[in-house]
Amino acid sequence: MSVSWYEFLIMSGIVSGSAIPSVKENVFNWNYNNEKFRVENHLEILGINFSSDYESITILDPQLEFDQIDQLLRRDYCGGQENGEQNIISNISCVEPPIRGVVVQLNRLGLLTAGSCAGHIQQNRRTLPWISFFTRNDTLVASELFKSLSIPIDYYSLDRLQINVTTNELYRLALKLSEIRSVDDVRKGIFKVRKRTLLELLQIPGETGNENSVREYVIAKLKDHKRECRRLFFSVDRQGNILGSTIPSRGLGRGIGRAGQALRKKMMFAAHLDVVQEFSPSDKVVMKGNIVSRERGILGADDRAGVAIILNLLREVGGVRNCPPFKFVFTVGEEQGQYGAEAIDLDFFEDVSFGISLDRQCCRDIVYKSPSQEYSTREFAERVERVSSRIFTEENKYVPCEGGVSDLRVWSNKDTRPCVNLSVGYCKAHSNEEYLDLSCWDRTHQLAKELISRYNPS
Numbered sequence: 001m002s003v004s005w006y007e008f009l010i011m012s013g014i015v016s017g018s019a020i021p022s023v024k025e026n027v028f029n030w031n032y033n034n035e036k037f038r039v040e041n042h043l044e045i046l047g048i049n050f051s052s053d054y055e056s057i058t059i060l061d062p063q064l065e066f067d068q069i070d071q072l073l074r075r076d077y078c079g080g081q082e083n084g085e086q087n088i089i090s091n092i093s094c095v096e097p098p099i100r101g102v103v104v105q106l107n108r109l110g111l112l113t114a115g116s117c118a119g120h121i122q123q124n125r126r127t128l129p130w131i132s133f134f135t136r137n138d139t140l141v142a143s144e145l146f147k148s149l150s151i152p153i154d155y156y157s158l159d160r161l162q163i164n165v166t167t168n169e170l171y172r173l174a175l176k177l178s179e180i181r182s183v184d185d186v187r188k189g190i191f192k193v194r195k196r197t198l199l200e201l202l203q204i205p206g207e208t209g210n211e212n213s214v215r216e217y218v219i220a221k222l223k224d225h226k227r228e229c230r231r232l233f234f235s236v237d238r239q240g241n242i243l244g245s246t247i248p249s250r251g252l253g254r255g256i257g258r259a260g261q262a263l264r265k266k267m268m269f270a271a272h273l274d275v276v277q278e279f280s281p282s283d284k285v286v287m288k289g290n291i292v293s294r295e296r297g298i299l300g301a302d303d304r305a306g307v308a309i310i311l312n313l314l315r316e317v318g319g320v321r322n323c324p325p326f327k328f329v330f331t332v333g334e335e336q337g338q339y340g341a342e343a344i345d346l347d348f349f350e351d352v353s354f355g356i357s358l359d360r361q362c363c364r365d366i367v368y369k370s371p372s373q374e375y376s377t378r379e380f381a382e383r384v385e386r387v388s389s390r391i392f393t394e395e396n397k398y399v400p401c402e403g404g405v406s407d408l409r410v411w412s413n414k415d416t417r418p419c420v421n422l423s424v425g426y427c428k429a430h431s432n433e434e435y436l437d438l439s440c441w442d443r444t445h446q447l448a449k450e451l452i453s454r455y456n457p458s
């Protein structure tokens, strides 16, 4: 089977398909001169005959057969790995030929890659090709994209997908991807599912002391997730807090802890179930663009926004094979002296390395101290800041600051230090003007996922 020259250039990763204004069989019209030189250089190395004038390249050789491609491209492979380059196409010779085209297409779609491998024969077994992504959110976007194309993948770790296809199929995958213009719909689909959890939580009342129905909702969701992630454990303590872990762990009740694993330290996420005053589900939640509010009364995004993030994280990463384990807490009674958090058995915190509360107003705060108490060193808060500045623009990055009283005070006293409280996007909490900015809320989800992957000690 022969391939057109255009298909060849896509499969070889020499062009991304976004910069060629017109292609006619073996003639490529070109307006971008630097790009034109780059392509000519590749063609020369590969020994392909062509002629070139001011604005076009004409290939003079007969079309290639599909099974000649791999051998030919290996002439232009200098080894090594891509390393998070923004413009991988200009350095494509360092990426293994069978996966080059796929890597170029993913980067064209805005899914920046940090590494890849085309798969190798090792002890008579072929290891699978893999691609790792610059942000953990993009790993999920890519996995949904591959699923929509019926490409078999294994969500191997939070930054890496394994692709269960042969060498030849990798070349064809590049062609398939080249037909896709945008992944916006995939991103929107992911966001929509996350948002659904939040909107459901905003329909369930639960003033301090009256958390029963919201607790039932969270437990039902956790039971759902447990079907995808068998290693999810949770229990409800005497006070009504939900305590959980994505691996057998200390302090979750008898019979769950497993010797040897028990004391490997894990990070902990926390949010509170109660709202400061009752709202009526019949008072509608209103959405204007990215802003969510309620017709009358408080919205209750303090702290259902945090609860939703933890549930969404568990749904999205629970089934990921090599996801570092973490713990989570949904407390009662935060709005009245944090009595729920106070009542949690100290055993639960024994294997916690650090705590992240998801219960701070606004968009970019990393609360690490109050006027009277330090919850974490500034250095730890700055580590969180650095992770955020890696994945967000300067104006969206998170910044260490001082804040008020929350469950964070209790984590700190129980020696779950360091601990910080991250903004989850709600504003004017405890008032009828309360609203939530969904884009801030979603960024905190992305940051939390990044933290799980980068800063889990186990």
Ligand SMILES: [Zn+2]
Residues within 6 Å of the ligand: 272, 302, 303, 334, 359, 406
């Ligand atoms: Zn709160």
